[in-house]
Amino acid sequence: MSSGMPTPATGAAGAADGRALGDGPGLLDTPKQPVQLGSAQGSWFSQVGWRHIVALLAVAFSLFPIIFVISAAFNPQGTLSSTTLIPTGASTENFTGLLERTAFKHWFINSVVIAAVAGALSMFLSALAAYAFSRYRFKGRRPGLMFLLLVQMFPQFLAMVTIYIMFTRITELYPSLGFNTWWGLIILYMGGALGVNTWLMKGFFDTIPKDLDESAKVDGATHTQVFFGIILPLVTPILAVVGLLSFIGTINEFLIANIFLTEGNSKTLAVGLFGLVAGERNNNFGIFAAGTLLTAIPTVALFFALQKYIVGGLTAGAVKG
Amino acid sequence: MSTATREATGPAGQPTRPSGKGGWGLSGSSPLALAAKVVLLGMVAAITVWMAMPLIATQSWVLLALLLLSALAIFVVYLQPRYIPPKYLVPGVIFLLLFQVFPVLFTVSTAFTNFGDGHRGSKEEAITAIESSSVKRVKDSATYSLSIATKGDPATGDLVFLLTDPKSKEALIGDATGIKPLEGAEVSSLGRVTAAEGYTILNAGQASTRSKDISNLSVPTDTGAIRAQGISRAYEGVKARAYDKACDCIKDTTTGATWKADGDRGSFVNDKGEALSQGWRVNVGAGNFTRVFQDKTLQTHFLSMLAWNFFFALAVVFGTFAVGLAIALALHHPRLKGLKIYRILIVLPYAMPAFAMMLVWRDMFNQDFGLINQLTGASTNWFGNPWLAKLAVIIIQFWLGYPYMFLVTTGALQSIPTDLTEAAGVDGASKFFSFRTITLPLLFVATAPLLISSFAFNFNNFNAIGFTTEGGPFPPESPQVGGTDLLISYTYRLAFGAGGAQYGFAAAMSLLIFLIVAIISIISFRRTAALEEIN
Numbered sequence: 001m002s003s004g005m006p007t008p009a010t011g012a013a014g015a016a017d018g019r020a021l022g023d024g025p026g027l028l029d030t031p032k033q034p035v036q037l038g039s040a041q042g043s044w045f046s047q048v049g050w051r052h053i054v055a056l057l058a059v060a061f062s063l064f065p066i067i068f069v070i071s072a073a074f075n076p077q078g079t080l081s082s083t084t085l086i087p088t089g090a091s092t093e094n095f096t097g098l099l100e101r102t103a104f105k106h107w108f109i110n111s112v113v114i115a116a117v118a119g120a121l122s123m124f125l126s127a128l129a130a131y132a133f134s135r136y137r138f139k140g141r142r143p144g145l146m147f148l149l150l151v152q153m154f155p156q157f158l159a160m161v162t163i164y165i166m167f168t169r170i171t172e173l174y175p176s177l178g179f180n181t182w183w184g185l186i187i188l189y190m191g192g193a194l195g196v197n198t199w200l201m202k203g204f205f206d207t208i209p210k211d212l213d214e215s216a217k218v219d220g221a222t223h224t225q226v227f228f229g230i231i232l233p234l235v236t237p238i239l240a241v242v243g244l245l246s247f248i249g250t251i252n253e254f255l256i257a258n259i260f261l262t263e264g265n266s267k268t269l270a271v272g273l274f275g276l277v278a279g280e281r282n283n284n285f286g287i288f289a290a291g292t293l294l295t296a297i298p299t300v301a302l303f304f305a306l307q308k309y310i311v312g313g314l315t316a317g318a319v320k321g
Numbered sequence: 322m323s324t325a326t327r328e329a330t331g332p333a334g335q336p337t338r339p340s341g342k343g344g345w346g347l348s349g350s351s352p353l354a355l356a357a358k359v360v361l362l363g364m365v366a367a368i369t370v371w372m373a374m375p376l377i378a379t380q381s382w383v384l385l386a387l388l389l390l391s392a393l394a395i396f397v398v399y400l401q402p403r404y405i406p407p408k409y410l411v412p413g414v415i416f417l418l419l420f421q422v423f424p425v426l427f428t429v430s431t432a433f434t435n436f437g438d439g440h441r442g443s444k445e446e447a448i449t450a451i452e453s454s455s456v457k458r459v460k461d462s463a464t465y466s467l468s469i470a471t472k473g474d475p476a477t478g479d480l481v482f483l484l485t486d487p488k489s490k491e492a493l494i495g496d497a498t499g500i501k502p503l504e505g506a507e508v509s510s511l512g513r514v515t516a517a518e519g520y521t522i523l524n525a526g527q528a529s530t531r532s533k534d535i536s537n538l539s540v541p542t543d544t545g546a547i548r549a550q551g552i553s554r555a556y557e558g559v560k561a562r563a564y565d566k567a568c569d570c571i572k573d574t575t576t577g578a579t580w581k582a583d584g585d586r587g588s589f590v591n592d593k594g595e596a597l598s599q600g601w602r603v604n605v606g607a608g609n610f611t612r613v614f615q616d617k618t619l620q621t622h623f624l625s626m627l628a629w630n631f632f633f634a635l636a637v638v639f640g641t642f643a644v645g646l647a648i649a650l651a652l653h654h655p656r657l658k659g660l661k662i663y664r665i666l667i668v669l670p671y672a673m674p675a676f677a678m679m680l681v682w683r684d685m686f687n688q689d690f691g692l693i694n695q696l697t698g699a700s701t702n703w704f705g706n707p708w709l710a711k712l713a714v715i716i717i718q719f720w721l722g723y724p725y726m727f728l729v730t731t732g733a734l735q736s737i738p739t740d741l742t743e744a745a746g747v748d749g750a751s752k753f754f755s756f757r758t759i760t761l762p763l764l765f766v767a768t769a770p771l772l773i774s775s776f777a778f779n780f781n782n783f784n785a786i787g788f789t790t791e792g793g794p795f796p797p798e799s800p801q802v803g804g805t806d807l808l809i810s811y812t813y814r815l816a817f818g819a820g821g822a823q824y825g826f827a828a829a830m831s832l833l834i835f836l837i838v839a840i841i842s843i844i845s846f847r848r849t850a851a852l853e854e855i856n
Binding site: 015031047048050051052054055059060061062063065066068069080081083084085125126128129131132137138142144146148149150151152153154155157158159160161162163166172174175186187189190191193194196198199203204218222223224225227248251252254270273274277282285288289291292295299300304307310 | 351354355360373375376379381404406407409410412414419420421422423424425427428431453480647648650651652653656657659663665666667668669670671672673674675676677678679680681682684685687689690691696697720723724727728732770774777781783784809812813816826828829831834835838839842843846
């Protein structure tokens with residue numbers, strides 16, 4: 001089998017096996033073995049104390065813009081100029097204003113539905129392709145993998161001229177897949193389902209011992225049974241990671257959504273919120289901040305739900321590339 | 322086993338199908354798999370029929386043929402038992418071809434044309450546009466009663482003119498292609514069309530919101546064009562400029578000026594070299610590419626932009642990686658209390674909506690009421706100075722990106738076996754030495770593909786600029802290129818900017834950007850593959 005890490009050490013294989021079977025190191029795990037290089041002596045500060053300082057600095061840097069958003073969201077005046085880092089009030093005016101004055105509810109539902117469906121579908125399409133790339137040897141396999149990566153490096157927005165022309169025609173022929181529809185945007189996003197994510201997945205699939213599927217095949221299992229029955233349950237971490245990455249990517253996507261969704265109620269959060277501050281930058285800032293906080297809820301929730309898979313999934317997939 | 326050695330084993334990965342289960346069709350599957358296959362292929366057939374109907378109705382035979390061929394290909398792939406990989410690749414590849422490969426190929430093909438504002442359609446379309454926009458009202462122009470209607474939504478649908486000839490009271494319908502009699506119309510006693518089958522007539526309020534579309538609509542006739550005058554009357558004007566086939570030129574009937582067709586430029590040009598604004602689309606060969614390399618001002622901008630573009634991408638990738646790794650190392654200690662909560666708080670930026678946080682950061686850098694100036698007590702004009710603006714966009718992108726690198730390196734550190742560094746320690750190596758010679762190379766191997774794709778992403782990170790500085794600040798001496806413009810944001814303005822769209826030129830720029838990124842990525846991948854072999 002392929003070890004998780006191409007190291008000269010035999011000990012690596014065991015560590016990779018553990019991850020391959022789906023219980024990789026989680027975001028919240030502490031390192032299991034003590035890391036003590038050389039002697040373990042020294043004062044508390046040189047051992048642990050300075051680490052707290054680094055951690056606190058990092059936390060402060062990570063959090064201060066978020067605290068600023070929270071402060072702005074609860075700022076009763078709702079303007080940028082009156083917002084400070086430390087909250088000055090606790091008014092829910094911005095939230096009620098957001099819900100009453102804008103189509104935020106529609107934007108929210110549109111975004112969550114589109115991101116969830118597109119994330120799940122692209123995870124599935126990617127897993128199918130990764131299975132073929134990991135388990136079969138066929139002509140054009142390596143160029144195919146390289147092509148997947150390169151095609152995504154092409155600057156997307158010019159292709160939007162084409163996409164616009166295409167969807168003008170699609171809107172005439174099939175209004176249910178046209179502009180301002182969920183399904184139209186979802187199938188458009190499916191164009192990017194194969195790409196870096198397929199590489200991540202393929203790398204993880206490679207860490208699953210091939211003996212497993214071969215012995216199943218000897219027992220008469222078909223390739224579909226191997227895929228759904230053996231492989232998929234073992235690759236949950238990378239499925240979680242790719243699903244999450246697609247979800248975050250979709251919910252944040254602006255360029256395509258902005259030309260695709262023009263009717264008020266069909267907009268996604270990215271398009272709708274951008275419209276709030278595009279013109280009235282200072283005055284709408286509180287409402288915008290409230291919208292940003294609410295937008296973060298589905299992503300953060302998904303992030304915590306999947307956190308135990310994330311670190312393991314990201315790195316194991318990265319190893320083989 | 323490395324990828325390279327497995328590649329060499331060739332078709333060993335092919336499944337050995339139990340004998341007697343070959344052949345075409347649906348034999349040789351378990352009942353459940355068989356049922357699933359029938360249902361899924363049935364869905365493909367149903368979708369094909371659903372998609373075919375509008376194509377038949379609109380007589381789009383080429384698209385119909387493509388659709389049927391694709392459907393046939395799908396059936397062949399899933400009914401034949403021999404080749405397994407296509408069965409798993411086809412679903413993703415269909416979407417990839419439709420929405421990535423096809424648009425990219427179309428973009429590449431426009432890179433060799435002058436496609437853009439004023440050069441969108443054919444020569445005939447350009448002539449029609451020139452002639453009908455030159456229509457002037459003359460003394461004895463015929464007038465019509467006008468109703469404005471649409472087949473679609475009154476706010477957005479394409480407009481048509483419903484006209485009645487004041488003398489004959491005959492109802493006519495006119496759009497950008499011409500005029501023809503209107504069947505089944507109700508005409509009021511005043512002579513206006515009040516209803517027409519299949520059309521919605523706009524009321525005064527709806528019409529007034531679309532006054533621009535109405536005044537732009539010009540219905541060509543034999544001698545001129547019909548244009549609206551207000552929303553209830555239209556006149557038939559005479560065209561002041563007309564195309565003359567004999568000289569292949571446009572002649573102005575009142576001034577006598579002529580513009581000759583120039584097939585290389587796709588424009589009508591007079592003897593002073595001035596072109597009419599409506600031209601047509603022609604092939605310009607490599608003209609767009611030579612323009613990038615030959616144009617003096619563009620050349621200096623291109624190189625300085627390229628330099629900043631590289632600096633931005635590298636600074637962001639290595640900055641986020643170095644800091645992410647440093648924090649991961651600092652937190653990689655078994656006796657550190659509060660580790661879980663630290664990690665969650667540090668990665669929180671990654672979970673926030675990036676586009677919104679970029680806008681928030683933009684406002685935090687605001688000179689007058691931004692948080693940064695508020696906290697430091699300064700009144701720095703962050704986005705007014707090109708260097709400070711560059712620093713600001715790097716800081717913003719750094720904040721968004723370092724939690725990801727922290728996550729990745731944390732995971733990689735946990736998967737590096739500790740016995741390696743312990744053994745080095747026993748052998749007397751210093752901590753730093755064992756980190757540099759053991760941990761760091763392993764980390765690089767583990768994260769190289771992510772670093773390369775992160776570089777490619779940031780090289781073309783349009784959002785990082787578009788949501789913050791929009792390319793600015795723009796120096797007064799060269800207002801086209803801003804201090805923080807990446808190649809991509811500059812190209813974006815070329816393609817969609819206020820100066821009129823230049824898709825052909827923008828497509829050529831995109832192709833160049835793509836080549837740069839692709840070549841760097843391929844070289845880096847080759848090098849990391851080599852690194853992997855050594856380890």
